[in-house]
Amino acid sequence: MTACINLNGMKPAVLAELRRRVGRRARITVLGDQWALSSRTGVQQVFPDVEALVGALVGRRLVDRSASPEDCGAEHKRILEDMTHHGAPPTDAVALVRALLISADTM
Template identity: 70%
Template sequence: MTAYINLNGMKQAVLAELRRSVRRRATITVLGDRWVLGSRTGAQQVFSDVETLADALVDQHLVDRRLLPDDGGAEFERILAAGTHSAPPLDAGRLVRALLLSADTV
């Protein structure tokens, strides 16, 4: 998924959607190819890909669950099945919701 985001130039849009999904519970920034999750206490975690960040957001209960669709991960599976080159770009909102839902079902 990180490759898909980079290939389609979506990093800033995905960052904005991820920030929206956690609201004020945490901060999320991008430093080069790394995703940084900051807590309210100032602690930081660094992730090399957006999938691992999504897992952490869900595991730490930072995501506003009302934003997650109830499609059983079908949207995320469709993105993965299409591959990075053949799929038309999704908007960042749909991509982030699918990514977070996939992390939630693991």
């Protein structure tokens, strides 16, 4: 998914949306193709892709989700599948982050 985000030029928008959802609980940065999560105490963890980062955010309860998995049905799966097919129109960052969060929360 990180490659698709990069290919569609969505990294700044996805980063901004993830930061908005995390708020002051932690800091998210991008290091090349990797994503870094820093706690308020300064502990930093680097993730190889956005899915791993989102999994950590959900697992640590650092994010606010605007909808529960039950509210979205299969919509989040369609968004993620569309992003991975070359030539599919890019979705907006808010919808993509929401889909990633729901996907991580249902695993």
